[in-house]
Amino acid sequence: MIGLSAAERAEIEAFIYREARLADESDYAGWEALVTDDMHYWVPFGPATYEPGTRMSYINDNRTRLATRIRQLLTGHRHAQTPPSPMRRMIANLELLERTESEYELAGNFTLYELSAQATHELRLWAGRATWRLRRTPEGLRLCRKVVELVNATEPQPTLAFIL
Amino acid sequence: MIGLSAAERAEIEAFIYREARLADESDYAGWEALVTDDMHYWVPFGPATYEPGTRMSYINDNRTRLATRIRQLLTGHRHAQTPPSPMRRMIANLELLERTESEYELAGNFTLYELSAQATHELRLWAGRATWRLRRTPEGLRLCRKVVELVNATEPQPTLAFIL
Amino acid sequence: MIGLSAAERAEIEAFIYREARLADESDYAGWEALVTDDMHYWVPFGPATYEPGTRMSYINDNRTRLATRIRQLLTGHRHAQTPPSPMRRMIANLELLERTESEYELAGNFTLYELSAQATHELRLWAGRATWRLRRTPEGLRLCRKVVELVNATEPQPTLAFIL
């Protein structure tokens, strides 16, 4: 990525791939450890061109609601993720959108394969563009904002009980 | 990519991802600004192992026809792209095939997700191999040839009114 | 990838992309030249969390059986690959898992598009996680182990007569 040193690039890619792997493997405790206290997680209905909260989004989690989401998943009674869906994410076309003193904003396209193991046993495909805002903290890079725009976000979606 | 400096690699990747993003977002004016005056854009029927023009191709655009294609898209009356399909491209496995004094030839595999928003509202998947020929010009890198071989190029295709 | 120099990274990526390309193009002779004499190729049923041979796997090839597999493909009478399926692989999210004096272990996610050209003419999609173990030999990098975990490995699979 232009604007990053090779080491920064490696570090950022490693972070993003790790975040994806933890999500792939439904390791929610591990995943949650990567996010900041002011994390915002947004899956808009259509392109991310409106102010979240002004009309319906699939997901519009502040940190509290995100914590609730993870807590629900970890109860062991979330039928919609019993068992957890086997998943694999592919991330491509990473571009650096902005860098500040302490933060990086990146965007890329993704594919997520999900085996809906709870009932239909279909292989589902989720695809779109993701934007990550990373913050450099004393503990290393942390995720402070993630926006996921599904290509078909204007169409009815199947159950989405995991974290994209 | 072997044969490229880290800076060249970053520059080339950035160019290719940018080209993809402009296409994703149907920004045809922006996309057209990236191509040279002798641009050749080819989507063969089957593998690119024949001379274009000797048998039918899906697309075999010299610069003039490519300009017409874009002009048609920009009329605002191209029903097949009204509204423009939301799209996202993934590019992977980039390899450097050739470099000359002023040009680079690269190949990689791709996936393109398209929401056919004009009628069926299906999420369509286009996949295959792309070859980019980039030229270093005073204005920066420019695309002078793009060949897109669909994996299933021998099968009937749905409407393909955008630029791959 | 963290833990690798830029040159190593380029070399490893080039190797993995080349391996993928040879598989894409059903160049089995070329592909076989990339593997070591003790190559192990495993496609488990479900996650790779069991000892191969203790329960059924899709593929659990030692070098001998892998050679047989390739020999069968090269007879020209393998109906299940007559003609060979046009394929394209996408590899993403590469992470370095381990490096020793002479070996690298990497993992990443993949998508494989296959046109089942032998009968149904469907575009099939195979997706999952791959682990490559590469060894540095006098002839360059060689593949000594490949494990492919399909996302939907617990579900019935269509014919898989090629090498993943």
Place this chain on the structure above:
Amino acid sequence: MLARTDADAVDYGRLIEDRRVHGSLYGDARVFADEIDRIFRRGWVFVGHESEVPAAGDWVTRRLGRAPVVMVRAGDGAVHVLANRCAHRGTMLCWQQRGGGRKSFQCSYHGWVFGLDGRLRSMPGRSGFESAAGALDLARPGQVAAYQGFVFANQSGDAGPLDEHLGPGGKMLIDRAVELSPVGRLALGAGWIGQRVASNWKMWPESDNDGYHLAIAHASLQKAVPGTQYEAALFSPELDNTSQARDHGRGHVELELRCGYDRELAWLGTTRDKVADYAAALERAYGREAADRILWDGPPHALIFPNLFLGEMNLAIVEPVGPGETIHYHTPLLLGGVDAGFNDRVLRQSEAAMGPASFFLPDDAVIAERMQQGLGSGRGTTDGWIDLSRGAGRERRDAMGRVGHVSDETTNRGFWQHYRSVMTARA
């Protein structure tokens, strides 16, 4: 229109008993076709709410069963429901969920132009046509009517008045939703989120109004978010729980949670001091006593047969797609005449409660899919019966209809008995 004899007719009277129904009704293609005809074509179905198209030229697309329609507000303020199909050759006119600013609809095939009232306005090459004026206007359902801004339509035109379809129960339920607004108006402008489910549509009228499944199906929610409004009204033990299940007749059924709430504004998960402006507005509008009642009771939780779910602070539409495929759409019940903060709260609650990534609906959806799988997905056959007997023996009648314990299948029995009467009467 296609000729069809009844050689392979389904005997609905036999497959639907008072206390059980046959599982084949959820997966059979012929049953689905009959439902599309008898329920969704020859009966009243909910289309949308007038507040979704606030300005002239605003439109939304919907399905009456599978038939595409557009609901549009014309220049004179009238709301029309029109076939989303050109009167010339049938080309769909609007292919997005919604839009605005239209003066007319132009067909992309030959360019005919229709007014927002469906009248043919112009066509290229007029001299080629001889048809009488009006013959080539857009088709419209045989009956369209609204109650409190809720627009319903009936394609066949012979379903009787809407008033009769809603009945006192249906109207009362809608009134209770509307009355939440100090000005008696809804403002449904936040958009609909759709969830695609691999189940028959009937799982949704059932589960949306099933008071028996909460503690098990939504156990994860109860654990992760203790203290919601459902704690007293739905999660609490059978014999402590004073909420009620109601059958209002005509297929309209209700979980009456207000009798189970343990505090006012439980339905909004808040207290009066947090929504003081709203409470004050209600008091100004309706007086103290009525306001107190509204703040306690909150919105209805009820089905307006067959496709409208008044889901507390959400509205949901159940759209049948195929025997084993359904879309469940919802939008927050935004109110007119309230402060923005109030509606923000409703929207936030709606994002949490419904939709594919919410805290409730995913579990219902997976269970509906498991039910579909258990009953046979339309490809096989099943000999199974579905039990509906819960509480049948302790059910009573009051002025509004049958009433049972909130966990009883009074609601399902109400749904199915109306279904049976429709499916046999319109055979």
Place this chain on the structure above:
Amino acid sequence: MLARTDADAVDYGRLIEDRRVHGSLYGDARVFADEIDRIFRRGWVFVGHESEVPAAGDWVTRRLGRAPVVMVRAGDGAVHVLANRCAHRGTMLCWQQRGGGRKSFQCSYHGWVFGLDGRLRSMPGRSGFESAAGALDLARPGQVAAYQGFVFANQSGDAGPLDEHLGPGGKMLIDRAVELSPVGRLALGAGWIGQRVASNWKMWPESDNDGYHLAIAHASLQKAVPGTQYEAALFSPELDNTSQARDHGRGHVELELRCGYDRELAWLGTTRDKVADYAAALERAYGREAADRILWDGPPHALIFPNLFLGEMNLAIVEPVGPGETIHYHTPLLLGGVDAGFNDRVLRQSEAAMGPASFFLPDDAVIAERMQQGLGSGRGTTDGWIDLSRGAGRERRDAMGRVGHVSDETTNRGFWQHYRSVMTARA
């Protein structure tokens, strides 16, 4: 072969009126099955052109309706149409679009070998068989015949002579295509490009021969490329436009553009000096007067019922896949006896005009899909009628049949009236 009573028979006479047809004919599964039987099995359908298999051992695969066949040139030069299905157990023999260099077909299951004429040549383990010679040859359609190299087949064998099916109109249209070659031969070797469309197949005979939609449906082309051949012949205002729509009977219909052209070679978008060699060759072959006429008239724009579109310098095949799925294949009309530059030009024009990425067909395809959606995609029902009345009142008859203004639905009416006669006669 499967027994089927007519309890649920479709009444085509009622669904097809002279000036309108019922929308359910585009999406119903039973209608589709009837069409596959009555039109595509019991009628003549276009298979391919002999020039597609120029050398012995060349073959192409096609569908007669849904039944797979292979068209192959045998060693003696004869072209055969054979069932693409082993005579033993039914295994498909050829699974690619085309190939060459074959001496025989060997089945992959048990290794039976069939000659290029379909005769069983050999089998492993001959002693296990007692069947009479010939009993195990490849099946073939009941009738196969060619006109000017255009190969047609009829599976049932009782469709009457091809000559009668084509009639004077069909033959004249084909003649006009062939006569473009100075040596009277086509050379269709550039391959077929297929476009998959989510519409019924009948949208294609209709829209391919609809002279009314150009200015709207193809407005983007007109704007982006002003001055094409269609400017005068199709885009120009109704009353200036002298092109004609023709019904030649038997379902063969035409947009006769030659009467609307404003210059010679309009159909090739060029002028005589640019194709001087071609013009000279025509003159040598046919004489000056005929050459002038050909250079003005150009190729036909017409349907040979049910599946062959003579699309000016393209040939197209309409392949029905399901009630809501069709493939539209095309190949450029390459000519024998012309210079390579001429055929290059034809191929370039074809790439621009037809196929999924061309300047025309994508808009037609999306509109066909919108029409399918508007009419109901086979999962629902519709009560809509499709209007076909345009120009019905100003239509006239001449020696070749009915003729109307190019923008009139004379062509669609011709298609549908023949469809009705076939669907009712073969009930």
Place this chain on the structure above:
Amino acid sequence: MLARTDADAVDYGRLIEDRRVHGSLYGDARVFADEIDRIFRRGWVFVGHESEVPAAGDWVTRRLGRAPVVMVRAGDGAVHVLANRCAHRGTMLCWQQRGGGRKSFQCSYHGWVFGLDGRLRSMPGRSGFESAAGALDLARPGQVAAYQGFVFANQSGDAGPLDEHLGPGGKMLIDRAVELSPVGRLALGAGWIGQRVASNWKMWPESDNDGYHLAIAHASLQKAVPGTQYEAALFSPELDNTSQARDHGRGHVELELRCGYDRELAWLGTTRDKVADYAAALERAYGREAADRILWDGPPHALIFPNLFLGEMNLAIVEPVGPGETIHYHTPLLLGGVDAGFNDRVLRQSEAAMGPASFFLPDDAVIAERMQQGLGSGRGTTDGWIDLSRGAGRERRDAMGRVGHVSDETTNRGFWQHYRSVMTARA
């Protein structure tokens, strides 16, 4: 349960002749529905082997036709086959392939708990129910019975005793598989691998027991791995080959390879010294003579009608999914009472022989798909007949039934004649 008259009944007697069958039987939706009813619901089908659920609480999910069941071992050691469908509202109870350690099954919808014997154990809110005990237990097939641990079930309950279905032939075949174990027990614990194939299910009983296709369909295997057990028994020229094809009646058919082997242990691709422990164990268990015979004969290669393939050292289940979709599952025939090395060898051989990535099955699968394509994939129609005559004239009868040359279609004729008798008798 859905009423259905026979107006569109399929005449199976006419479509199945002694020496040929009609191709439409492989792709028609009505035929598939009839098969699911007459063969898979009203006949005996294989469910699983008791050794798959060795411990109390172990369970596997299966389909009886399309109806989901679970086979489970209860605390008392009994193996039950239960409907995988809650007795309340039909929700599927188990949605994975297999599991263990269960004490009960709890439904995810309302929390009913069923014992491993299917009895309703508890439910939330018991006071709402009045049903008699037992009325709300899990449904189970009308008949369930086991032979040598092979569990079979019949849903309708009126298929007669299992003993009669298996007949002496079926039992002998199973006995021969079991007798390979020195302790007379199988230990099927390695899991099932499923292969999804775009063909009708009947291609699999056919091709699994077709001795005619080896040299062609599996030519690549023969070339890549010369010297397998099939060299003498299946690949060798027709007149050298002494293996036999057998029809044991009731649809059970066999390729009897033991008479074609040229050495003992050919079926394991090994020699006695390599499996000395196993040979010794057999001798200890059965005596020298019997052990020698077993080492020569090896396992059966046979179909137990309709869905169980005794595939030498594999078991396979054929699961019909739709007219053109089937899953072929297999597991290695692991034996009780043998050393681990022996079973490792069996598992290794199984990985090579069967499954989507093996050396054999992919070719069969692609050929089955080509056959399906050749016959018409259910969307079209075909007039083709499938020939079954091979060897019909040289077939003979012995005490076990009809017997022919291994390459003869004695097996297919046996399958189809039983199919015809079932499909006509249960019409």
